[in-house]
Amino acid sequence: MESTGEGEGYLPLFETKQAKGQNVYRLFSLSRFVELWFGLYWVVTQSIRWNSVCRYTFKDRLSNRFEDKLPGVDIFVCTADATIEPPMMVINTVLSVMAYNYPSEKLSVYLSDDGGSDLTFYALLEASHFAKHWIPFCKNFNIEPRSPAAYFSTKGDPLLVDSKALSSIKKLYEEMEYRIETASKLGRIPEDIRIKHKGFSEWDSVSSPRDHQTILQVLIDRRNPSAVDSEGGSMPTLVYLAREKRPNHPHNFKAGAMNALIRVSSKISNEKIILNVDCDMYSNNSDTVRDSLCFFMDERKGHEIAFVQFPQCFINITKNDIYGGSLTVICEYGCPVEDVITGLSIHCRGWKSIYCNPTRKGFLGVAPATLAQTLVQHKRWAEGTSTAQSTAIHSAAVTNFTSNSWSFKGNEVGGSSQEMPRDFGLGQVSQSMTNHFSGELEIAQQGDRQYVELRNSRGYGSSTRQAHWSL
Structure with a gap:
């Protein structure tokens, strides 16, 4: 016989279940909220367009x-990884800011290398030699842009540049590029190159990019009377910096690199105008x-x-x-x-x-x-x-x-x-x-x-x- 009481055999006469489609409704509600949020965001951002x-x-x-x-102007260029940021890209940015339409004796360019790579240092060393020809070439013919790679890849007005001067400077650039790319493929600096500059000895005691002493090299010192370009004009100061890093001390990433650059520049040039550029953003306007x-x-x-x-x-x-x-x-x-x-x-x-x-x-x-x-x-x-x-x-x-x-x-x-x-x-x-x-x-x-x-x-x-x- 079927039980009708509230005992163990009780069978309810009705049942309540969750309605179907609730997840779809929640998704719909979320989409409406997102639309309202973007609508509010649009209204707020209109203030930028009002005036x-x-x-x-x-x-x-x-x-x-x-x-x-x-x-005077201190120019800071930052790089952190020679693999992600190839040395050729870095020095093209450096060369573009060294050739600004500005008195060279009032420019100081600092490269912060947080990767501590001797390949980057070698590329900058090569760039310091090439700059003696590139800077007067840029100023004599007033070319744009002044990144060598960007300039040679564009079709400029051939009437503005002497063909002989163009072929000569392009040959110098290609020779420099070949030497740097060869070293990059080898993954090291050949011994015959290392012995030509004492700066490479700094890497003899470097155990890893995250554990090394401060490496500071002034490649061009504008205060030196011999620091002149191929036409006898003044050159910008050019400095390489790989700040000290130790495994047990946080280096604070780019913030720490900027602190180091400001301290170093205060002892060398100490200008009140600072231009900060990243290595993958070359100067397009002199x-x-x-x-x-x-x-x-x-x-x-x-x-x-x-x-x-x-x-x-x-x-x-x-x-x-x-x-x-x-x-x-x-x-x-x-x-x-x-x-x-x-x-x-x-x-x-x-x-x-x-x-x-x-x-x-x-x-x-x-x-x-x-x-x-x-x-x-x-x-x-x-x-x-x-x-x-x-x-x-x-x-x-x-x-x-x-x-x-x-x-x-x-x-x-x-x-x-x-x-x-x-x-x-x-x-x-x-x-x-x-x-x-x-x-x-x-x-x-x-x-x-x-x-x-x-x-x-x-x-x-x-x-x-x-x-x-x-x-």
């Missing part, structure tokens, strides 16, 4: 007023320095400007651009990732920045060309954006933004700066090609210029990382 501006520089006026008073100085040296507004940013532009964008490498204008992404931490602090102290995008692009580089590289970049963008947002929120909570103090990660550094070294270079105007810094900042004084030191910082970077570091 768009274009800036034009007057370099002729700069020359008329200040040609005899142009300041007037970039003068464009920047038009902002810094303006009598009315120049004293308010802390740094000038140039956009990242790429030469290897495909027709359909399936990886989105061309989305590099400032209005496409709202967060300048690694610049946000340093740049935000500078802005909070009352300084201003300039976004300079001249008709002829200041720098050209290489965008991620494979899906794997693109995915790595997207991961870094997400990490950088999250860290930048959390840092900004935390800073707003503990610091009065109108005061002359900096506070990051709860570490407040007091003090104000009446004058700081000016910085310009590749502005991180999108989340493409980034190198993210996070950590504590400390103001330090060295000589007559202040600088910011990033401590406990981690840099996320590769051969495509961003070049600009504020201050």
Whole structure:
């Protein structure tokens, strides 16, 4: 007989089950939330487009007023891996900035090699010899661009360059390229080359790229009367630096490299204008320095400007651009990732920045060309954006933004700066090609210029990382 009570044999008269399709509904709700989020993001980013501006520089006026008073410029070029960043690519960037349309005696170029590679040092040594012919060639014929590889691969106006001079300089470049590529394929420097320069002896005691002493070599010293080009003109200072690394001490990635460059340059040239370029972004415009100085040296507004940013532009964008490498204008992404931490602090102290995008692009580089590289970049963008947002929120909570103090990660550094070294270079105007810094900042004084030191910082970077570091 069927039980009708509430005992062990009870059989319910109805049943409740989860309705079907709930997972689909949750997915639908999530998609609606994402649409609302992107709608809000679109509204917020419209503020960039509401009052768009274009800036034009007057370099002729700069020359008329200040040609005899142009300041010296320290140029920092950073590389980290001779495999990912081939030595030939590095020295093409170095040569492009050494040949700027600017007095050579007022330029100092520093190469930071975080990979500590003797191949990179050898390539720079070869470049120092080639530069004696390349710099006068560039200035005599006013060629663009001034990266040898880029120039020889383009079809310039043959009427502007003497054919004999062109064939001669191209032959010198190809011979240099052959020697460097041969050494790179061997993976070592031949003994007959090592004995020609005492700098190679520094690698005799190097056990690994992560465990070595400081290697500092001044390849061209502009203070030396013999440091002249093939026509007797002055040469820029050229310095190689591989900072000390030990396994038990964090080297803080690119932040540490920048600290080392600032310390070293303060003892050699100590200029108040700093140009920071990454090794895969060669200079495409020989007037970039003068464009920047038009902002810094303006009598009315120049004293308010802390740094000038140039956009990242790429030469290897495909027709359909399936990886989105061309989305590099400032209005496409709202967060300048690694610049946000340093740049935000500078802005909070009352300084201003300039976004300079001249008709002829200041720098050209290489965008991620494979899906794997693109995915790595997207991961870094997400990490950088999250860290930048959390840092900004935390800073707003503990610091009065109108005061002359900096506070990051709860570490407040007091003090104000009446004058700081000016910085310009590749502005991180999108989340493409980034190198993210996070950590504590400390103001330090060295000589007559202040600088910011990033401590406990981690840099996320590769051969495509961003070049600009504020201050």
